[in-house]
Amino acid sequence: MIVYLLHFETPLGNPNNPRAMASHYIGWAHDLAGRMRDHRSGHGAALTRAANERGISYQVVATWPGDRALERWIKLRKCAPRLCPICAQAHPLGPFTIHLPVSDLVQVQSYDRVECPF
Numbered sequence: 001m002i003v004y005l006l007h008f009e010t011p012l013g014n015p016n017n018p019r020a021m022a023s024h025y026i027g028w029a030h031d032l033a034g035r036m037r038d039h040r041s042g043h044g045a046a047l048t049r050a051a052n053e054r055g056i057s058y059q060v061v062a063t064w065p066g067d068r069a070l071e072r073w074i075k076l077r078k079c080a081p082r083l084c085p086i087c088a089q090a091h092p093l094g095p096f097t098i099h100l101p102v103s104d105l106v107q108v109q110s111y112d113r114v115e116c117p118f
């Protein structure tokens with residue numbers, strides 16, 4: 001399984017509330033190419049469907065081996081901007097490298113206000 005990060009060319013959401021804007025989508029899939037076909041055809045996620053409707057393009061900018069636990073780990077910490085090579089070109093870990101201790105993946109189920117460690 002693979003966890004993937006999409007970067008939107010233009011942020012989506014409510015322009016009057018920057019905190020409600022989304023520039024990224026994180027998902028996981030068994031088959032990334034198939035999942036991207038779902039996104040492109042409007043059967044993927046609400047966010048990518050909204051992007052399709054507004055003509056906003058998006059692309060896969062990073063992938064990691066992992067499943068729902070890793071997806072959740074990244075989502076809860078709001079790490080996407082730091083892990084996106086377009087938004088964080090000088091990322092010290094490199095945009096395609098992520099090392100997560102297993103204990104952290106387990107722990108993340110029990111709380112949801114956590115900081116991105118990167």
Ligand SMILES: [Zn+2]
Nearest residue numbers: 007084086087
């Ligand atoms: Zn980005």
